[in-house]
Amino acid sequence: MTWIPFVLIAAVAVFFALYLVLSKNAVHGALSLVLVLVSLAIFFLLLGAEFIFIVQVAVYAGAIMVLFLFVMMLLNVGGAEGPLRENPSWQLAAAIVLGCVLLFEAALHIARAGEGVRHFPQAIAADFGSPERIGQLLFSSYLLPFEITSLVLLAAMIGAVVLALRRFP
Amino acid sequence: MSNTTFDWIASLIKAVIIFVVLLQLVPVLIWLERKVVARMQQRIGPNRVGPFGLLQPLADAVKLMAKENIIPTGVDKLVYYLAPVISIVPALAAFAVVPFGEPIHVAGRVVYLQVAHVNIGILYVLALSSLAVYGITLAGWSSNNKYSLLGGLRASAQMISYEIPVGLTVVAVVLLAGSLDLLDIVNQQVKQGIWNIGPQFIGFLLFVVASNAELNRAPFDMAEAESELVAGFHTEYTGFRFAMFFMGEYVNMVTTSALATVMYLGGWHGFGPDVWYLNLIWFILKIFAFIIFYMWVRASWPRIRYDQLMGFGWKVMIPAALLNLAATAVVIVVAKERATLWLTAVNIALFVVFLAVLRLVNSRQLEQHRQVVPQPDAVRG
Numbered sequence: 001m002t003w004i005p006f007v008l009i010a011a012v013a014v015f016f017a018l019y020l021v022l023s024k025n026a027v028h029g030a031l032s033l034v035l036v037l038v039s040l041a042i043f044f045l046l047l048g049a050e051f052i053f054i055v056q057v058a059v060y061a062g063a064i065m066v067l068f069l070f071v072m073m074l075l076n077v078g079g080a081e082g083p084l085r086e087n088p089s090w091q092l093a094a095a096i097v098l099g100c101v102l103l104f105e106a107a108l109h110i111a112r113a114g115e116g117v118r119h120f121p122q123a124i125a126a127d128f129g130s131p132e133r134i135g136q137l138l139f140s141s142y143l144l145p146f147e148i149t150s151l152v153l154l155a156a157m158i159g160a161v162v163l164a165l166r167r168f169p
Numbered sequence: 170m171s172n173t174t175f176d177w178i179a180s181l182i183k184a185v186i187i188f189v190v191l192l193q194l195v196p197v198l199i200w201l202e203r204k205v206v207a208r209m210q211q212r213i214g215p216n217r218v219g220p221f222g223l224l225q226p227l228a229d230a231v232k233l234m235a236k237e238n239i240i241p242t243g244v245d246k247l248v249y250y251l252a253p254v255i256s257i258v259p260a261l262a263a264f265a266v267v268p269f270g271e272p273i274h275v276a277g278r279v280v281y282l283q284v285a286h287v288n289i290g291i292l293y294v295l296a297l298s299s300l301a302v303y304g305i306t307l308a309g310w311s312s313n314n315k316y317s318l319l320g321g322l323r324a325s326a327q328m329i330s331y332e333i334p335v336g337l338t339v340v341a342v343v344l345l346a347g348s349l350d351l352l353d354i355v356n357q358q359v360k361q362g363i364w365n366i367g368p369q370f371i372g373f374l375l376f377v378v379a380s381n382a383e384l385n386r387a388p389f390d391m392a393e394a395e396s397e398l399v400a401g402f403h404t405e406y407t408g409f410r411f412a413m414f415f416m417g418e419y420v421n422m423v424t425t426s427a428l429a430t431v432m433y434l435g436g437w438h439g440f441g442p443d444v445w446y447l448n449l450i451w452f453i454l455k456i457f458a459f460i461i462f463y464m465w466v467r468a469s470w471p472r473i474r475y476d477q478l479m480g481f482g483w484k485v486m487i488p489a490a491l492l493n494l495a496a497t498a499v500v501i502v503v504a505k506e507r508a509t510l511w512l513t514a515v516n517i518a519l520f521v522v523f524l525a526v527l528r529l530v531n532s533r534q535l536e537q538h539r540q541v542v543p544q545p546d547a548v549r550g
Contacts, residue, residue, distance in 0.1 A: 027248065027310060034303070050289055058296035061303075065325055068306055131289060131349055 005046060013039035030067050037064070049129030175278055183284045187264055195419045196226030202464050209468040236408040241313055244405070248311035253406065253413035256304025260420040263297040266290035267427045268352050270437050270448045281352070282445070290351040291339055294428055298335075298383065301421060302328040305385070305392055305402045308414070312405035320401025323475060324385060324392035330482040331389075334379040337490035338372040341497040342432045345369065345509075355436035361509045364435040368512035370520055372493050373433045377462075379486055380425045382478070385418065386463060388470035391478060426459035427452075 016032040016039070023029045041056035127133050138146050200215065200223060207214030215222030240249070267290075270282035287293060302325050309321015342365055346354040358364050366373050382389040393401030403414050430436060430452065439451030473481075500515070501508045 025245075027245070027307075031248070031307070050287060051292070054289055054292040054296045058292065058299050061296070061299050065299075065302060065306070065329060068310075068325070 006043075009039045009042050009046070027068065030064055033067070034061065034064050037061075044129075047129070051129055051131045051134060172278070179275075179280055180284060183282075184265070187284055188261060191261060191264060191420050191423060192416065194423055195416045196230065198419045198422070198460065199226045199229070199415070201460070202467075205461060205464045206468045209465070230412065233412045234409050238410070239405075239407045241405050243313040245311040245313070248307050249405075250410075252304050252308035252311060253410045253417070254304075255307060256301065256417035257413050257420065259297040259300040259304075260417045260424060263294050263424045264420070264427065266293050266351060267424065267431060268355065268436065269427075269452050270445050271443075272352075273445055283351070286352065287350075289349045291343065291349050291354070291428075291432075294424070295332075295336060295339060298421075298425075299332055301417070304414070304417060308406065309392075309402035312402070314405050316398040316400075317402050317404045320392045320398045320404070324402060327389065327391055327478060327482070328383055328385070330479060331379045331382040331486070334375055334482070334486040334490040335383060337487070337494050338369075338376040338379070339432065341369055341372045341490075341494045344494075344497055344501055345512075351431050351436075355431055355438070358435045359438055363509060363513060364433060364438075366433045368509050368516060369433060369493075369497070370513075370516040371489070372497070373429075374520075375486060375490050375493065376429060376433070379482075379490075380429065381463060381466060382482065384421055384425060384463070386422070387467040388472050389478060390472060391475050396472075422460060422463060423456065426456045426463075429459055430455040 013036050016035040020029050020032040020036060023032065037060040038057060041053045041060075044050075044053040044056060203225070204214040204222070215225035218224040218228045240246075265284040266287055268281065268283040268286075272279050272281045272286075274280070283290075305324040305328075306321045309317045309319070309324065312318070342354060343349055345361075345365060345368060346357040348354065348357070354365075361368075385392050391401075392398075393403065395401075398404070403411055406414065434455050437448035437452040439447070439454075441447055496515070497512065500511050504511045
């Protein structure tokens with residue numbers, strides 16, 4: 001019976017992902033992106049990773065808030081105007097090709113890992129996905145990527161400050 | 170009855186009780202706020218409907234529900250209807266993890282006195298409070314009104330900014346407790362012999378100020394500053410939809426007060442015997458102390474300017490919270506068992522120094538002011 005919540009949430013996620021792409025209104029798009037990411041977060045909850053669920057909600061919700069502000073302040077405030085009409089024809093072709101490649105890749109992975117997925121290990125460690133485990137992993141096996149990420153974020157922050165401080169003529 | 174069924178039923182009962190109590194608290198708090206602020210301003214406050222004006226909120230509720238719903242032209246209908254809902258749901262849901270008592274035993278089973286006992290409770294509250302800003306921003310945007318939009322934009326910038334000091338002070342408490350579980354945080358305060366308001370006094374002050382800003386309450390109520398923005402984000406809302414914003418704000422206030430109680434004031438622990446109903450009374454008393462404090466602040470301070478608010482947030486609150494976090498971490502690592510003692514001493518010393526500096530600066534400014542503006546003889550005495 002575990003598939004019922006999965007299918008429900010997946011349907012919600014796919015619906016709002018489609019709405020995000022097809023919506024002509026930037027704010028509606030951002031709002032449906034929130035719902036897509038919240039439903040992805042619920043997948044983590046279904047997998048027993050409560051910590052990642054909360055991080056997904058907190059981090060992405062905050063980030064999309066900034067997107068909202070961009071939409072309101074930089075794009076037309078009304079938001080309900082027509083779509084941005086600058087789709088070169090090669091964009092469509094590229095999207096279809098890349099989408100097919102991605103689909104093929106996913107299919108390949110599912111076919112190869114199919115056995116593993118069906119024989120889901122019944123016994124998950126009690127502390128799976130707990131903050132302690134994630135913290136230990138971050139500061140041992142994944143220390144280098146973790147530090148590099150923080151450096152990149154620091155660089156981005158300094159860049160933002162420099163841009164904001166520049167005196168425009 | 171299997172264990173799962175029991176848990177389901179227990180959770181359901183607890184959820185319904187919390188839901189009803191929180192929503193019923195709103196009219197009580199509105200009455201209390203009007204009375205308290207009135208007394209502080211030498212007025213009487215509501216006194217027409219019922220004894221001590223107690224039925225005033227009821228009359229207001231009837232009025233709000235019976236009012237004509239006006240929807241301005243050009244609003245984004247979907248978002249306009251959704252915004253009040255978004256502002257009240259996270260407020261109610263956040264209370265789910267707040268523990269209001271020791272786990273009790275019923276029929277040989279453990280019942281946690283919180284709707285959901287999750288081991289990352291404090292992060293859950295933070296995550297939901299970060300969702301609360303959507304209601305205000307979307308309301309401001311969808312109303313098709315410049316003042317509403319300005320209010321919404323202000324609110325989102327303010328709440329994003331002040332979330333950071335709230336998060337940083339929470340992390341310092343988590344360091345002390347060594348757990349993200351609100352139950353553990355309370356138990357750890359009892360174990361260390363002093364509530365976290367001692368070893369985290371500076372953090373407590375920062376949390377109270379930052380949470381006041383996050384609640385959008387005076388003196389930080391930039392989103393609805395009526396002297397500048399008519400009524401800010403809820404200008405175009407009438408009737409019950411307007412009431413929902415109000416309910417969201419007051420429920421948020423209760424949740425924040427409960428979180429502060431759990432994090433800094435030892436949760437439900439108090440003096441006297443350790444029985445669950447006394448604990449519950451202690452918990453409610455502490456929450457109300459916080460709420461009255463917020464009302465007191467509202468009655469005492471004028472609204473600060475928007476650029477001052479943002480400058481204060483980024484140049485004072487965040488560095489101070491970061492320093493507090495770093496200092497707490499260092500002391501915990503260096504002093505180990507005696508960390509609590511050291512932190513308490515350092516915090517109180519720092520606070521005294523802070524007060525002294527504040528006094529010095531104030532008196533100097535006053536002196537300058539006197540030199541610039543000569544006082545008339547009659548005043549000088």
